[in-house]
Amino acid sequence: MIIILILVPLGNTLAFADEPFALPEEASSTLNDTSPTSDALKAEFDCLIKDLFIKRNISIVSGDCEGLKDFYDLNVKVSQYAYESEVKKAQYLMNWSGKQSVVFKNLDSIVKVRKVKEKEPGLFGVICDVITEFNYYYTDSPQVINTFRLGTNHYLNLKKTEDRYIITKEWYTDPFADSLNLNNIKTEEVKKYILSKEAPAYTSSEKVQKAIDYAHTYCGASTDENFIFKYNSSKYKNHNPDGGDCANFASQILHEGGGLKKNGTWNYAGKNGTKAWLNAQGFKGYMLGSGRGSSIAKGSYQQVYKAAYNMRPGDFVAYERKGRIVHISTVTGLDSKGYPLVTCHNTDRLLVPYDLGWSNENITFHLVHTHY
Structure with missing residues (x-):
């Protein structure tokens, strides 16, 4: 079955702790529809969407985007633009892998269809969650495989024709859309330095290990099947609709995992929290101002990439854009x-290289050591 795709990326919307994410109105209508989706209908669209992501993953690994054209109607302007956006994203990943001296070996996606609604005869709205697992190796050690995961949320419109479904719209939380420019990085210098490094001998303290375990369990992209697509919703609200959940999750990691005690400034109760707990700018300011964190380095990627090797699990990265902290990730x-x-929420990341998706020259990295 052939799928033609017209794509409208949301960009890195969910990654910015003070910029609210809202589903398109028609997506919210689909999500809020209380009528049940039949198992047969879910299974049908589950198969279609899995095929879509298989083809996207192949294009990233191969660097050849020609196969993606099968998903688009290139005679339609918005579809052509969407295809070009996907090509740009695939090219960014290839450029990043070149800078990093790594090769993507294979990618695999887990798809969970949450809701299917027939909006009108033959036109279906589909909401799904996707976890994509990336495997890569360094060019001087192909036998050693590294793995990370990205979680994304998608809303699609699919129109049924005589012999196929055509995807006429797609909104999704793209972790790369707002930071695809590597032109500002002196890649040859970076490549040589990265290849010269070795993983340090390091053992986490008990508190840090508990923080790591908490992060990996509730990041939304867990490798534990019991926690795939799940946050710790029994104790904490998902604040993505309120403006972002990255600082909330970083705070949870420190408190629930690392055992840092709440106080009047840094606090969460009744499914709500203080600015220092919930807001990316407030979190970074509190951690440094309170002495619970200390600066390792600050600057562009070119200025901090060597110092980043001084970071250890339990530390965090704050990402600044236009003078404002817009995201927090925990190492x-x-x-x-x-x-x-790094591991974080919005978009959901598990053990992702800290700069991946943050390559534009207007990004300032704040590398912070946490005192447990």
Whole structure:
């Protein structure tokens, strides 16, 4: 079965702790529809969407986007633009892998169809969650595989024709859309330095290990099947609709996992929290101002990438754009070269290289050591 895709990316909307994310009105209508979706209908669209992501993943690994054209109607302007956007994203990942001296080996996606609604005869609205697992190796050690996961949320419109479904619209939380420019990085210098590194001998303290375990369990992209697509919703509200959940999750990691005690400034109760707990700018300011964190380095990627090797699990990265902290990620691992890997919400990341998706020259990195 052939799928033609017209794509409208949301960009990195959910990644910015003070910029609210809202589903399109028609997507909210689909999600709020209380009528049940039949198992047969879910299974049908589950198969279609899995095929879509298989083809996207192949294009990233191969660097060849020609196969993606099968999903688009290139005679329609918005569809052509969407295709070009996907090509740009695939090219960014190839450029990033070149800078990093890594090769993507294979990608695999887990798809969960949450809701299917027939909006009108032959036109269906579909909401689904997707976790994509990336595997990569460094060019000087192809036998050592590193793995990370990205979780994204999608809303699609699919129109049924005589012999196929045509995807006429798609909104999704793209973790790369707002930061696809690597032109500002001196890649040859970076490549040599990265390849010269080795993972340090390091053992996490008990508190830090508990923080890591909490992060990996409730990040939404867990490798534990019991926690896939799940946050710790029994104790904490998902604040994505309110403006973002990244600082909330970073705070949870420190408190629930690392055992840091709440106080009047940094607090959460009754499914709501203080600015220092919920807001990315407030969180970073509180951690440094309170002495619970200390600065390792601050600057562009070119200025901090060497210092980043001083980071250890339990530390965090704050991302600044236009003078404002827009995202928080917690370091929860190091890859085979000692490169810091972060875990966070919105978009959901598990052990992702800390700069992936944050390559534009207007991004300032704040690398912060946490005192547990």
